[in-house]
Amino acid sequence: MQRESGDGLSYPAQLQEVLSAAGVERPVLLGVGEDAWAFAHSDSEAIRIFPELSVEFVEELADMYGCLGEHQFSFECPCVYEVRTCNDIPYTIEKKLPGRPMPDVCRTLRGSPRRQVLQGYMAAIAELGALKIDGPFGGLIPSSVWSTSDTWERFLQHELEVSAEQMLSRFLEAVPDFGDLVSRIESSIRDTLRWDSTSLVHGDAYPGNIMVDDAGRIVSVLDFGRHSLLGDPRLDVAIAIELTDVIDEFTQDDTEYLRELVDEEMSGPWRALSAILLANQLRGDERIVRKCAASLEEAGDKF
Numbered sequence: 271m272q273r274e275s276g277d278g279l280s281y282p283a284q285l286q287e288v289l290s291a292a293g294v295e296r297p298v299l300l301g302v303g304e305d306a307w308a309f310a311h312s313d314s315e316a317i318r319i320f321p322e323l324s325v326e327f328v329e330e331l332a333d334m335y336g337c338l339g340e341h342q343f344s345f346e347c348p349c350v351y352e353v354r355t356c357n358d359i360p361y362t363i364e365k366k367l368p369g370r371p372m373p374d375v376c377r378t379l380r381g382s383p384r385r386q387v388l389q390g391y392m393a394a395i396a397e398l399g400a401l402k403i404d405g406p407f408g409g410l411i412p413s414s415v416w417s418t419s420d421t422w423e424r425f426l427q428h429e430l431e432v433s434a435e436q437m438l439s440r441f442l443e444a445v446p447d448f449g450d451l452v453s454r455i456e457s458s459i460r461d462t463l464r465w466d467s468t469s470l471v472h473g474d475a476y477p478g479n480i481m482v483d484d485a486g487r488i489v490s491v492l493d494f495g496r497h498s499l500l501g502d503p504r505l506d507v508a509i510a511i512e513l514t515d516v517i518d519e520f521t522q523d524d525t526e527y528l529r530e531l532v533d534e535e536m537s538g539p540w541r542a543l544s545a546i547l548l549a550n551q552l553r554g555d556e557r558i559v560r561k562c563a564a565s566l567e568e569a570g571d572k573f
Contacts, residue, residue: 281307284359288319291356292363301371303493304474315351316366321359328353328360330411331495338494341401345394345481346490367490369481373519376477383486388524390488391480392531395510398491399503401470410498415551416473422465422501430455430543433550440553441546444563451542451570458539458573465502472506473497476513477520497551507532508544516561538573542566 279299281289285307289297292311300308300316311317320328332350339349349365376387403410407425408418417432419425434452441448472479474497481490499505511532515525529537542565549562 282321284321284357285319288356288359288361289317292317292354292361300366301478301492305495310366311363312366314366316364317361318364319359319361323360325353325355325358325360327411327413328362330413332362334411334494334498337403343397343491345397345488348492348494367481367492369483369489372477372480372482372488373517375482375486376524377519379486384524385527386486387482387488388527389531390482390486391477391510392507392528394480394488394491395472395475395503395506398472398475399469399506402467403470403500405468405500407468407501408499409496410470410494410500411496413496414499415496416499423459423463425501426459426463426543427456429547430459433546436550437546437553437559440559441549441563441566444560445566445570447570448566451566452546454570454573455539455543455546458543462535463502463504463539463543465504467502468500469503471499471501471503473499473509475506475510477510477517504533504536504540505544505547508536508540509548511536512541512544512548512562512565513558515565516558535573538569541572542569545569 289309294309294311294317297309300310305323306318306320308316308318332353335348335350338347346367350362352363354361372387372391376384379387406418406420407422409416417425417428419428445451472494474493479492480488481492483489511525511528514520514528545562545565549559552558
């Protein structure tokens, strides 16, 4: 059963029950992520509902956001005020963050203002990566999609092995030398992809999770969680560029400009590695899998 909401849309009854319990009678949708639905709770607060996840996971998120809140960024990050449940469905009351999603803003921008946003995007990812957090390499919270390890190299090696095995049959047709390419990535992990610091890696910093104000400034970064990890922030850059390339509001010129803003090596082993890891994590999305296969072909000529 679905009921009509304040924004004219219909939502499942279980969401409406949670919203009613939280005092939201005519909900206005703010966004839908991989794990949660976000609605306006008041002018300054939002409510996020996690219909398929455990309260333990949501408490892990709240603890992680509390850790991030101890650090000063030039933009805002989520701030959870309270974790609640309704009919065993966990939800949070959070600060309502400023800005509009980066794709919505860029849809109407051209030239220098558009490039300003793209520059700010890469700068925000770099700012996150400057934060060092004590812990093992890999998944930041216990419910992470990533494994953990005592070194970055072992972590990458494990994730590459698992992802390559999972994606082998789907990549072989588009990338006949897939096995050789994986071997070359393994060599790069032992050489140019080495990293010693447990830096913050968002893991899902695609443009939809980047909020921009009317002046083109990055004002909020959303949706840290199961994909967040500790390690080399260059992985964040590589994943972000791959995901930008499949969003309709961005062009091939935008993607090439982002690559120009980062190190040359991002076009080689990092691009190939991130394509394999990303394809495995999002293997249910055929469009992304095809995009990652194309990236593998192009990256294979760069190293």
